[in-house]
Amino acid sequence: MLKLNHLSKSYVAGTPVLRDITLEVSERGVTAIIGASGTGKSTLIRCINRLVEPTAGEILFEGADLATLNGRSLRHARRHIGMVFQEYNLVERLTVMENLLSGRLGYVSAWRAWRRKFPPEDIRRAYELLDVVGLAGFALQRADALSGGQRQRVGIARAVMQEPTLLLADEPTSSLDPKTAVEIMELLAGIARSRGIPVLVNMHDVELAKRFADRIIGMAGGALVFDGPAAELDDAMLTTIYGGQGWIQ
Amino acid sequence: MIVVAIVLSIQTVEVIPEFLADAPEQVADLLTRMWPLDFAYYPDTVHAALMETIHIASLGTLLALVLAMPVGILAAHNLVPSTPVNLVAKLILVSSRSVNSLVWALLFVGIFGPGALAGTLAIAFRSIGFVGKLFGEALEEAQPGPIEALSAAGAPWASRMTFGYWPQVKPAFWSIALFRWDINVRESAVLGLVGAGGIGMALDSALNLFQWTRVAVILLAIFAVVIIAEVVVTQVRRRMI
Numbered sequence: 001m002l003k004l005n006h007l008s009k010s011y012v013a014g015t016p017v018l019r020d021i022t023l024e025v026s027e028r029g030v031t032a033i034i035g036a037s038g039t040g041k042s043t044l045i046r047c048i049n050r051l052v053e054p055t056a057g058e059i060l061f062e063g064a065d066l067a068t069l070n071g072r073s074l075r076h077a078r079r080h081i082g083m084v085f086q087e088y089n090l091v092e093r094l095t096v097m098e099n100l101l102s103g104r105l106g107y108v109s110a111w112r113a114w115r116r117k118f119p120p121e122d123i124r125r126a127y128e129l130l131d132v133v134g135l136a137g138f139a140l141q142r143a144d145a146l147s148g149g150q151r152q153r154v155g156i157a158r159a160v161m162q163e164p165t166l167l168l169a170d171e172p173t174s175s176l177d178p179k180t181a182v183e184i185m186e187l188l189a190g191i192a193r194s195r196g197i198p199v200l201v202n203m204h205d206v207e208l209a210k211r212f213a214d215r216i217i218g219m220a221g222g223a224l225v226f227d228g229p230a231a232e233l234d235d236a237m238l239t240t241i242y243g244g245q246g247w248i249q
Numbered sequence: 250m251i252v253v254a255i256v257l258s259i260q261t262v263e264v265i266p267e268f269l270a271d272a273p274e275q276v277a278d279l280l281t282r283m284w285p286l287d288f289a290y291y292p293d294t295v296h297a298a299l300m301e302t303i304h305i306a307s308l309g310t311l312l313a314l315v316l317a318m319p320v321g322i323l324a325a326h327n328l329v330p331s332t333p334v335n336l337v338a339k340l341i342l343v344s345s346r347s348v349n350s351l352v353w354a355l356l357f358v359g360i361f362g363p364g365a366l367a368g369t370l371a372i373a374f375r376s377i378g379f380v381g382k383l384f385g386e387a388l389e390e391a392q393p394g395p396i397e398a399l400s401a402a403g404a405p406w407a408s409r410m411t412f413g414y415w416p417q418v419k420p421a422f423w424s425i426a427l428f429r430w431d432i433n434v435r436e437s438a439v440l441g442l443v444g445a446g447g448i449g450m451a452l453d454s455a456l457n458l459f460q461w462t463r464v465a466v467i468l469l470a471i472f473a474v475v476i477i478a479e480v481v482v483t484q485v486r487r488r489m490i
């Protein structure tokens with residue numbers, strides 16, 4: 001499914017943010033990447049779909065090495081990878097429906113998209129997905145009229161519109177209150193289950209990760225330090241991942 | 250310091266004391282000669298010239314918008330991440346702005362002969378710099394987040410433009426277009442002085458023939474049109490943005 005081979009990234013030469021990451025994500029379900037702020041979680045997840053250019057290594061996905069793709073072939077590969085962002089990244093001045101349909105821009109020509117001539121099938125699925133994420137009736141509202149939790153639901157629905165075979169989520173709950181964060185994680189876990197796709201989520205909230213993730217990957221200093229089920233994540237391991245002990249009760 | 254500056258300035262402009270003392274009398278004389286206004290002259294010549302002026306301004310603005318958009322895009326570093334290209338685009342915009350519309354008009358009158366075509370092109374070429382600069386800056390201020398999301402979905406360049414950038418810069422774009430049209434209505438009124446069509450040509454001939462009553466009518470007509478343009482722009486902006 002997805003296999004990272006010796007992936008490295010340095011924004012400044014000589015100070016790597018990611019150090020030789022080798023990782024395989026094939027099972028359906030939620031995989032959480034946890035670690036302290038600034039440890040390279042976001043960089044790792046953004047390297048997978050090349051929003052950030054890796055310095056070295058391979059990104060094997062659906063039989064191709066994404067690290068070597070360019071232009072059209074990269075765009076076509078990206079269509080199969082949905083992405084959810086911390087700041088939602090909706091087009092604020094467009095409606096909820098238009099934001100959902102923007103998930104189809106990799107499939108629909110720019111000219112058709114400009115005239116809003118999306119295939120009826122896409123529009124039908126968009127309405128279905130609005131139902132799934134609990135925003136039925138919001139289709140014609142402008143995105144900037146929504147609350148944070150509602151925006152993130154639109155962000156998730158947009159990603160699912162792509163019919164992805166892999167879903168990435170970069171700190172999807174970090175801008176939300178604890179209750180909404182749980183709801184968003186429930187939604188992501190539900191999508192992983194119902195669609196049978198792997199969801200790779202990046203987060204710093206350990207409790208949330210333990211509650212929803214089938215598998216947890218711990219990062220420290222740009223390297224993988226833990227990989228296993230939530231039950232194996234003990235206090236000693238958490239100290240390795242985050243450093244210090246005072247914060248563990 | 251300020252006194253020295255004022256004294257130096259007065260010496261430079263070479264004020265002739267007799268003329269200065271004479272000025273109030275001359276103004277009074279001019280106003281008397283303008284009265285009564287020759288309104289009969291309006292339907293004759295002024296109206297057609299006034300309409301031509303508005304057409305020059307509108308068509309010139311439209312042409313400028315079409316020509317300025319690609320240059321504005323090339324000037325925006327987030328859209329075209331190549332500093333040499335950005336610099337060339339900015340050079341085009343600066344050269345458009347550094348030439349006054351009257352000078353552009355002289356140039357186009359030389360190429361196309363006198364008339365509205367020269368005026369329209371002068372307005373357009375003067376406006377490219379203004380519109381392109383502000384449009385390019387609006388593009389550079391667009392939020393990168395939504396664009397990133399569209400890239401992640403595999404959207405091609407044209408779709409990122411129409412779905413990501415355009416909704417973000419649309420209010421700025423219309424605001425720039427209206428503002429420039431407002432300016433162009435005023436600018437196109439004087440273009441006729443160099444033969445580039447519009448009401449300025451009527452003003453020029455009336456001035457040359459010392460027909461002060463007609464000059465007054467023309468000035469009043471320009472004043473009225475500028476006010477109407479102002480009102481139209483304010484109303485449209487309120488409704489649209």
